[in-house]
Amino acid sequence: MTNPSTKKGNDISIVLCGQAGQGIQTVEKIFTRIMKSNGYHVYATKEYMSRVRGGLNSILIRISDKPVKAFVDRIDILVGLNKGSIKHLKNRVTSETLIIGEKEVLSDEIEDKQKVFDIPFTEIASGVGNKVFSNTVAVGALISILSVKPEDAINCLKQIFKDKPKELIDKNIEALKAGYETTVKLENFYSVKIESPASGSVKKQILVNGSEAVGLGAIAGGCNFISSYPMSPSTSVLVFLAQKGKDFGVLAEQAEDEISAINMAIGAWYAGARAMVTTSGGGFALMTEGVSLAGMLESPIVIHLAQRPGPATGLPTRTEQGDLDLVLYAGHGEFPRIIFAPGTLEDAFYLTQKAFNLADKFQVPVFILTDQYFVDSYYNTEPFNLKECKVEKHFIETSEDYQRYKLTENEISPRGIPGLGKGLVCADSDEHDEEGHITEDLELRIKMVDKRLGKLDLIKQESVPPVLLGPENYENLVICWGSTFNIICEAVNYLGRKDTAVLYFNQVYPLHDGAIELIKKAKKTIVVENNAAAQFARLLKIHADVKVDHNVLKYDGLCFASDSIAEELNELL
Amino acid sequence: MTNPSTKKGNDISIVLCGQAGQGIQTVEKIFTRIMKSNGYHVYATKEYMSRVRGGLNSILIRISDKPVKAFVDRIDILVGLNKGSIKHLKNRVTSETLIIGEKEVLSDEIEDKQKVFDIPFTEIASGVGNKVFSNTVAVGALISILSVKPEDAINCLKQIFKDKPKELIDKNIEALKAGYETTVKLENFYSVKIESPASGSVKKQILVNGSEAVGLGAIAGGCNFISSYPMSPSTSVLVFLAQKGKDFGVLAEQAEDEISAINMAIGAWYAGARAMVTTSGGGFALMTEGVSLAGMLESPIVIHLAQRPGPATGLPTRTEQGDLDLVLYAGHGEFPRIIFAPGTLEDAFYLTQKAFNLADKFQVPVFILTDQYFVDSYYNTEPFNLKECKVEKHFIETSEDYQRYKLTENEISPRGIPGLGKGLVCADSDEHDEEGHITEDLELRIKMVDKRLGKLDLIKQESVPPVLLGPENYENLVICWGSTFNIICEAVNYLGRKDTAVLYFNQVYPLHDGAIELIKKAKKTIVVENNAAAQFARLLKIHADVKVDHNVLKYDGLCFASDSIAEELNELL
Amino acid sequence: MKNEKYDMGDIDIAWCPGCGNFGILNALKQAMEELKIEPTNLVLVSGIGQAAKIPHYLKTNFFNGLHGRALPPATGIKASNPSLTVIAESGDGDMYGEGGNHFIHTIRRNPNITNIVHDNMVYGLTKGQASPTSRRGFVTPVQVAGVILEPFNPLAVAIALNAGFVARTFIGDKEQTIEIIKQAINYKGYALVDILQPCVTFNKLNTYQWFKDNTYYLEDSYDCHDRNAAFKRATESDKLPLGIFYINPEKTPFEENTGVYKQNDTPLYSREVDYGKLESLISKYALV
Amino acid sequence: MKNEKYDMGDIDIAWCPGCGNFGILNALKQAMEELKIEPTNLVLVSGIGQAAKIPHYLKTNFFNGLHGRALPPATGIKASNPSLTVIAESGDGDMYGEGGNHFIHTIRRNPNITNIVHDNMVYGLTKGQASPTSRRGFVTPVQVAGVILEPFNPLAVAIALNAGFVARTFIGDKEQTIEIIKQAINYKGYALVDILQPCVTFNKLNTYQWFKDNTYYLEDSYDCHDRNAAFKRATESDKLPLGIFYINPEKTPFEENTGVYKQNDTPLYSREVDYGKLESLISKYALV
Ligand SMILES: Cc1ncc(C[n+]2csc(CCOP(=O)(O)OP(=O)(O)O)c2C)c(N)n1
Numbered sequence A, B: 001m002t003n004p005s006t007k008k009g010n011d012i013s014i015v016l017c018g019q020a021g022q023g024i025q026t027v028e029k030i031f032t033r034i035m036k037s038n039g040y041h042v043y044a045t046k047e048y049m050s051r052v053r054g055g056l057n058s059i060l061i062r063i064s065d066k067p068v069k070a071f072v073d074r075i076d077i078l079v080g081l082n083k084g085s086i087k088h089l090k091n092r093v094t095s096e097t098l099i100i101g102e103k104e105v106l107s108d109e110i111e112d113k114q115k116v117f118d119i120p121f122t123e124i125a126s127g128v129g130n131k132v133f134s135n136t137v138a139v140g141a142l143i144s145i146l147s148v149k150p151e152d153a154i155n156c157l158k159q160i161f162k163d164k165p166k167e168l169i170d171k172n173i174e175a176l177k178a179g180y181e182t183t184v185k186l187e188n189f190y191s192v193k194i195e196s197p198a199s200g201s202v203k204k205q206i207l208v209n210g211s212e213a214v215g216l217g218a219i220a221g222g223c224n225f226i227s228s229y230p231m232s233p234s235t236s237v238l239v240f241l242a243q244k245g246k247d248f249g250v251l252a253e254q255a256e257d258e259i260s261a262i263n264m265a266i267g268a269w270y271a272g273a274r275a276m277v278t279t280s281g282g283g284f285a286l287m288t289e290g291v292s293l294a295g296m297l298e299s300p301i302v303i304h305l306a307q308r309p310g311p312a313t314g315l316p317t318r319t320e321q322g323d324l325d326l327v328l329y330a331g332h333g334e335f336p337r338i339i340f341a342p343g344t345l346e347d348a349f350y351l352t353q354k355a356f357n358l359a360d361k362f363q364v365p366v367f368i369l370t371d372q373y374f375v376d377s378y379y380n381t382e383p384f385n386l387k388e389c390k391v392e393k394h395f396i397e398t399s400e401d402y403q404r405y406k407l408t409e410n411e412i413s414p415r416g417i418p419g420l421g422k423g424l425v426c427a428d429s430d431e432h433d434e435e436g437h438i439t440e441d442l443e444l445r446i447k448m449v450d451k452r453l454g455k456l457d458l459i460k461q462e463s464v465p466p467v468l469l470g471p472e473n474y475e476n477l478v479i480c481w482g483s484t485f486n487i488i489c490e491a492v493n494y495l496g497r498k499d500t501a502v503l504y505f506n507q508v509y510p511l512h513d514g515a516i517e518l519i520k521k522a523k524k525t526i527v528v529e530n531n532a533a534a535q536f537a538r539l540l541k542i543h544a545d546v547k548v549d550h551n552v553l554k555y556d557g558l559c560f561a562s563d564s565i566a567e568e569l570n571e572l573l
Numbered sequence C, D: 001m002k003n004e005k006y007d008m009g010d011i012d013i014a015w016c017p018g019c020g021n022f023g024i025l026n027a028l029k030q031a032m033e034e035l036k037i038e039p040t041n042l043v044l045v046s047g048i049g050q051a052a053k054i055p056h057y058l059k060t061n062f063f064n065g066l067h068g069r070a071l072p073p074a075t076g077i078k079a080s081n082p083s084l085t086v087i088a089e090s091g092d093g094d095m096y097g098e099g100g101n102h103f104i105h106t107i108r109r110n111p112n113i114t115n116i117v118h119d120n121m122v123y124g125l126t127k128g129q130a131s132p133t134s135r136r137g138f139v140t141p142v143q144v145a146g147v148i149l150e151p152f153n154p155l156a157v158a159i160a161l162n163a164g165f166v167a168r169t170f171i172g173d174k175e176q177t178i179e180i181i182k183q184a185i186n187y188k189g190y191a192l193v194d195i196l197q198p199c200v201t202f203n204k205l206n207t208y209q210w211f212k213d214n215t216y217y218l219e220d221s222y223d224c225h226d227r228n229a230a231f232k233r234a235t236e237s238d239k240l241p242l243g244i245f246y247i248n249p250e251k252t253p254f255e256e257n258t259g260v261y262k263q264n265d266t267p268l269y270s271r272e273v274d275y276g277k278l279e280s281l282i283s284k285y286a287l288v
């Protein structure tokens, strides 16, 4: 969009900036839906302050003719709804950026050479009848620039508001039109036209964010119990399961604290439910004793941990990949675990679904490690395929001589549940004998440790291999895990180098054995992580015995941007 | 003691075995004091079941003319007070072992070829007037075998009972004499004579166990606040500071839970106290959020963690080195810490004392990582030298423009305390500005992360180097940390190989830089740990970049034994 | 009466001879026999402590979890399968100290479980420190100058939280204890039975004799439906009343209120995911 | 009256316009001015939540700790330096939910601190879930069918725990709030002030108007020294009484009871280790 008036761009990045409670989310919601229903690929993510009102938040929306799934620093169009918007984004606004807003509001911050569309949102909205319509006015302005016909937008608007009173719908249509018309009549108006993909496939795709993908995956995995305590940015999964889970018989309980949450969920698994908890770092710290309990009881448990920057309260609404070590080593004593870190919405869905089966099968804690960036981002993606999903219930009906911790050939003792069968189910947090009774038989202790730790090998056999993208004969390997994947992928794609591939881990523990070879093949390895201590690189060193050449780290509370990271990588390659 | 009747042994191992509440601790206490006051080196440790009464516990006592500080499997003399004693120790009792006890009680378990002194403790005690004196009868029997004169023992007995009524003292003397006499009159009686060291230096030495050494070190470090929740095997430090600390103005509070304990202690530091907590793995798991708080507040805190086998409740009265990883990575987010793992009583004292100064200086959590074996073991050692101790108070009197988190040249912001000076002291668990107020300035965030993590380098400069023992030109290096040190040391000494040295870490994080060189010099490295997952070996891999050749692990809940481990090491060397 | 159904035969019990825990174990077994509850249908949930070892001494399903954490799993179990009889049983330290927050909020939540507390006014397993219910002045290895905190009054707090069933018994009276345990189990909702139990090893203050001397029975005429009266009686401290302090017959249990069993009363383990419904939920995200 | 001493000047406050928190901030400042407490001698301890941000909005020493954990550090601070005025202030979720166990046991411990709770019957900062004090039926994004738990009654529980000073105010009456805060601070021991505070953004049920309609003042003749009466009034739920429910003038604060200040009333930071005494303690271990 070097010269937006002439260029037919195919990838526009739009940033909405305003105060909390100011309606940028409404603009986002309407605008992205309009664009998607017109066949465009859309992506959106937000960054926000830890406050209910005021402060400055921003939303990035990307519109393209090709799939877009990553954050970029570049701002083609900035819609500034509040004083301070431009300053707030000063590192990202350039002379190329088209600024849309009320000149009155933004004038202090606008520099001479900047391109500006001065559109009096509030005034126009008042003309329609109420200031609240200024959001829709802004949408009208945006679609005019994106060359979408008002009729096409209006159809979509009607859908969005279909449950609202007719008068309100009409007013919104009016506001959209007014925004559109005011903008196209601007003296310095120019627009871009992206050809929408001919296939029309986008329309059938779904638009979900990371937390919805996790929540849907949980339902698909047979989750019927969630006990949790609210904590940003993990609450959205609790909210999702309370709201949507209702129709699926999911019992959603807000616990008094995180300790209760995890102990309640472990109790639920004991009685045959499929339970999960959702939390963030600080809440999880409180759960670590419970994780150790699951280790000893050999109880399944699924834990969704959405990371935010620490230590302590840290930056509650920002993002970081800072709790990998915590999750790896949480809980006293030694016992195995499984850690997934989805980097795509599909992975979030399928791996969460899978987590319930694996937890049940191996009787271990399974983690879904996401972060604020991941749960709050969305793009269009294929509807999740339920044919690939199956709830594998691994519990058995017990016989009279049932022993919960029977020493078997393969480390796994069949899991009974109370009330199903003639046996008794004895779960014990002390070191126990095969029946589940406290023991001080120290030879048995060794067997029980070996049994518990031995499961790790079985688990490893089912580990998800890392995904390799790019040329097969790579010299450089850019390694990433979890939420950074789409960003790194776009960056490396952009660089288009024949010598560089991306290796993406969505299961970070235990590592698939194949990972070692893939990494050792590279002449140069770079690990990109959203933290300060290079935790995944450390994990690779211990568990894959590889030493990486470069760590690219970011720990200011924001995610990476594909355009900036591309430059940074290029320098290292 | 191959033939105790003739050999003048110089290292006798005695095991007392009986039920909880049965008085083996009384025998131990009296007997070790008698032996020490007669100039012998003594060592004792106990292993016990998690129950208040019943079960079978045992105490190992070693008597020697040279310092003895380690557990051995070998039993020269077994005093069995209860049915099952021999069975309980079946793996350690050999045909060489002299068994002392009431035949009636032990007859089922005694095998033909075994040497037995049948001494009717209870009957003799009843003769003196009460069954309770049977403990002292047993002491009498023991001193006869160890060739101690009754007069020498009686003097000591009088000292021990000096606050008791005269009648009781007389009865005990009578019991001791009776035990002595019955034994020497046995048909098959034989005795050993160890020459006590001529210097008499032992008499002036002190007899303290691990928890007393930690407790004394805390007082020496200026500790004046302890808030904790009881948990075996860490409670003894709380008890010590509640009892002995009283005279030193130590405020000892039993908190409602571990979360309260650590938050209360951090509050105490904020107000200028020098506070610690003591706990075990499960309790510590609950404290991990608080550890992260200390990381963010940059609050000093001293944490004594006495390990026991996990996961969960595990084996509450047994030993393990299973929580190193937990302590290394506890707390969400990233921040530095210091971890000591004393392996000698001297180290426990001096490092605990030092912990308070370092916590105050670097404003970080400092851990003292011990375990059940360590806190429950004792031997004679030089009185701790207070000349080496100094309470370094690092807080300042504030001026009006005081900023708690001032960015300085060396990462350390001078710590003010409320009420001392004209400034305000603002401690904040959110990411904060220099004053301590919540910030969303993400550039400042980076500076604050760098400041916190940057302290690690400063800390490293003061790390305690590992201790190298043995030949300088070693080919093999046996590496250990914490409580296993004395055991490994004795084992390697015993092997007496010119090619093998011991490297002992009492600070396990951050590692002293010199460690790498010492390890890389060896052709073969063996790490010995009391756990199943080789956690310290992993730490060496990450932080010293060394890969060890062999892991010697033990995870049955018992400590290593110097005689057995010597054999095992010999095979690997 | 022999409690055969629940009997474990000749097992090694880790309690001290003479301990009040034995009486509670017997009372519990007998109550369960009398109520004709099958061991396979009972789940005993405990924490850690001397009291918390009880599930190992009778034939039953059990969940012996973490110290202080009996109530959350008990709630999770009951809510996942309401047809099970669920008893959360532990010591005073476990339930009112480490687990205090769960105590409060479980009462508010009101699952249909019975909460039996072995109240020996001391931490037994860890060798005699003060518990929340320890009396002022009680000297221990940690409370060297005697307890200085106000004793926790579980009954008064439960009544303040509007618990539905609140009772105290003394194990010296096995008959009353059995009777009250039975009533507590039959009560539909959270029921608290605080059982005074001497710890003969670590509590030399609150002995059998002390409990005899310092308790009395609520009179027959006492009306256990009056919350204010119940509070008043619960705060008496000269002598501790025994009996049922408070019953609120109008509460509905948590698991019913969740709505999960409204249309379907099968336990969660037997349910299947409705993939058709899920498919249509997912497809809604394709619409605007 | 201008509260200059405590004023922060022109700062950015993260609360919503119209929020009850502003009133509490002003009341607190004014109470402190009137009591002539110096900012350098005050420590405000808070947890996490909207309410818990209050220390950032006045000039004072503060310890803004973890969610739910205001009371333990407040106790640690007071016990380490009794000459400081210590206020533990946070939201209802923080104090009664996550921090419930500390609430109970701090009352039992009775440090001389003031506990101010911004009771908006909702989790504000995390966007509107139910808090322990939320009324039955209150619909939220998580409690989709309305709250089913019994509301937590902080006053009744505090009285059951024999707290020494228990009060409730409504921030709609700033004068009474200031007056009661002052009395609470002057009370020598733990003092609870539960302040009803509308959350205009997430609690559309318990609005200013609702609080006005659903509260009334304890009558002048009310005797706040009668614990049973206090309990009765605290459990009233038709309309919530405002005022001081209970004062127990006979309690002595924790820090005094510890004995650490008996012979020496200096704060812990100014004390030195008596190495001579330590030497003689160590040497005792050389004796038998
Ligand atoms: C998190 C944690 N903290 C502490 C302990 C140690 N602990 C075990 S039992 C117990 C107290 C038991 O007291 P109570 O519940 O009254 O039971 P009792 O032994 O008196 O029957 C404690 C402190 C533990 N197991 N876990």
Ligand SMILES: Cc1ncc(C[n+]2csc(CCOP(=O)(O)OP(=O)(O)O)c2C)c(N)n1
Binding pocket: A229, A230, A231, A232, A258, A282, A283, A286, A313, D048, D049, D050, D051, D052, D066, D067, D090, D091, D092, D093, D094, D095, D098, D118, D120, D122, D123, D124, D125, D126, D131
């Ligand atoms: C351990 C932990 N769990 C959860 C959170 C998230 N959290 C922050 S504030 C809050 C609730 C605040 O509610 P309340 O105390 O009533 O304060 P309000 O915002 O209503 O003033 C929660 C759940 C957290 N910060 N830490």
Ligand code: SF4
Binding pocket: B052, C014, C015, C016, C018, C019, C020, C021, C050, C051, C120, C124, C125, C198, C199, C200, C201, C202
């Ligand atoms: S320690 Fe006390 S409670 Fe435990 S078994 Fe012995 S007498 Fe009973």
Ligand code: SF4
Binding pocket: A052, D014, D015, D016, D018, D019, D020, D021, D050, D051, D120, D124, D125, D198, D199, D200, D201, D202
């Ligand atoms: S969310 Fe509620 S409590 Fe928080 S500032 Fe806004 S109105 Fe006040």
Ligand SMILES: [Mg+2]
Binding pocket: C049, C091, C092, C093, C118, C119, C120, C121, C122, C123, C124, C131
């Ligand atoms: Mg108890």
Ligand SMILES: [Mg+2]
Binding pocket: D049, D091, D092, D093, D118, D119, D120, D121, D122, D123, D124, D131
């Ligand atoms: Mg609130």
